[in-house]
Amino acid sequence: MIVLKKTFGNSLKKAKSMSPKKVIEKIKNSGLTGRGGAGFPTGLKWEFTRKASGEKYLICNADEGEPGTFKDKFIIQKNPETLVEGILIGCYALSAKKAYIYLRGEYFYLKKYLQRAIAKLKAEKKIKIISGAGAYICGEETSIMNSIEGSRGIPRHKPPYPAQKGLWQNPTCINNVETLTNVALLFNKNWNKNYRLFSISGNVANPGVFEEKLGITMDKLIKKAKPKGKIKAISFGAAGGIIPWNKSIILNKERIGKTGATLGSCTIIVISEKHCIVNFCKNITEFFVHESCGKCTPCREGNYRLVQLLNKITDGRASKADIRLLEDISYFIRDASFCALGQSSTTHLITALKYFKKEFQRKCR
Numbered sequence: 001m002i003v004l005k006k007t008f009g010n011s012l013k014k015a016k017s018m019s020p021k022k023v024i025e026k027i028k029n030s031g032l033t034g035r036g037g038a039g040f041p042t043g044l045k046w047e048f049t050r051k052a053s054g055e056k057y058l059i060c061n062a063d064e065g066e067p068g069t070f071k072d073k074f075i076i077q078k079n080p081e082t083l084v085e086g087i088l089i090g091c092y093a094l095s096a097k098k099a100y101i102y103l104r105g106e107y108f109y110l111k112k113y114l115q116r117a118i119a120k121l122k123a124e125k126k127i128k129i130i131s132g133a134g135a136y137i138c139g140e141e142t143s144i145m146n147s148i149e150g151s152r153g154i155p156r157h158k159p160p161y162p163a164q165k166g167l168w169q170n171p172t173c174i175n176n177v178e179t180l181t182n183v184a185l186l187f188n189k190n191w192n193k194n195y196r197l198f199s200i201s202g203n204v205a206n207p208g209v210f211e212e213k214l215g216i217t218m219d220k221l222i223k224k225a226k227p228k229g230k231i232k233a234i235s236f237g238a239a240g241g242i243i244p245w246n247k248s249i250i251l252n253k254e255r256i257g258k259t260g261a262t263l264g265s266c267t268i269i270v271i272s273e274k275h276c277i278v279n280f281c282k283n284i285t286e287f288f289v290h291e292s293c294g295k296c297t298p299c300r301e302g303n304y305r306l307v308q309l310l311n312k313i314t315d316g317r318a319s320k321a322d323i324r325l326l327e328d329i330s331y332f333i334r335d336a337s338f339c340a341l342g343q344s345s346t347t348h349l350i351t352a353l354k355y356f357k358k359e360f361q362r363k364c365r
């Protein structure tokens with residue numbers, strides 16, 4: 001696997017032999033984009049932060065909390081040194097005063113891997129690990145900053161963007177674990193921007209993290225995880241949407257985008273014919289009710305109403321008008337929520353109602 005290659009400090013040495021401006025140029029030319037889901041060009045993000053005035057900070061977002069996503073955990077366990085090297089390259093290119101690794105609260109047992117890697121690269125003074133308290137919303141870039149500053153982890157208004165006013169109102173760059181690992185790897189030969197890590201789980205006998213090139217067909221990828229039984233649908237994680245099984249569909253951002261779902265952080269949950277889409281959607285909606293930070297009404301109240309409606313449907317008490325209401329509220333939450341968590345919290349319902357409406361209707365009285 002490319003992502004498991006060790007760089008042994010050589011990438012940092014190579015980066016330091018270049019000017020920070022040249023390093024940023026190299027990242028820009030590489031075509032590396034964010035691997036946390038949004039896919040923003042990494043070099044451009046670095047350039048915005050470097051050009052802003054004030055003390056610079058770098059945050060490594062290790063708050064991986066979406067159900068079905070576990071690729072960052074895999075990197076932290078298997079190749080933490082390369083990740084730390086990527087962070088140090090970022091600090092050099094941005095002239096950052098300090099870097100923070102914001103580690104998901106439930107990943108407390110991974111702290112030792114990061115500590116060992118930081119010590120190995122003698123970066124104790126430069127990099128600090130901060131453990132979250134278990135809130136999914138702290139994976140959102142402005143909530144992370146509030147949490148690091150010691151405030152409640154809720155999103156801030158954008159603009160100003162973190163590259164202008166981030167931590168303590170200073171320019172801050174936030175990159176995901178996989179992105180920063182690839183920063184170190186791209187200084188090596190044979191790096192290819194199209195290789196991605198896919199977290200595959202659900203109705204499979206061999207769940208895990210698989211590295212494959214974007215453009216692979218669904219069939220070829222899923223075979224590696226050994227599906228159990230006949231596949232009915234694929235979910236791209238809690239926020240990515242659900243589409244019917246199509247063995248020849250190509251996995252890239254554009255093709256999946258056309259279905260109404262999003263490839264995001266390359267999470268794939270396999271759903272077999274035995275499983276009910278309505279119950280699956282109810283599980284995801286309950287997750288969002290639990291994780292909504294409560295700041296805005298559409299997400300806080302809307303998702304709560306959706307669970308009530310889904311309970312009515314699964315109990316056989318709903319009418320077809322309730323399904324229309326379910327759809328209306330889903331679109332409303334998507335369009336009116338304050339942050340990306342709320343805006344993507346109903347993608348699963350919108351896509352499930354597009355492709356599997358009959359399953360919902362069959363449960364009505």
Ligand code: SF4
Nearest residue numbers: 294295296299339342
């Ligand atoms: S959409 Fe609103 S309530 Fe939901 S997490 Fe974001 S700010 Fe909080």
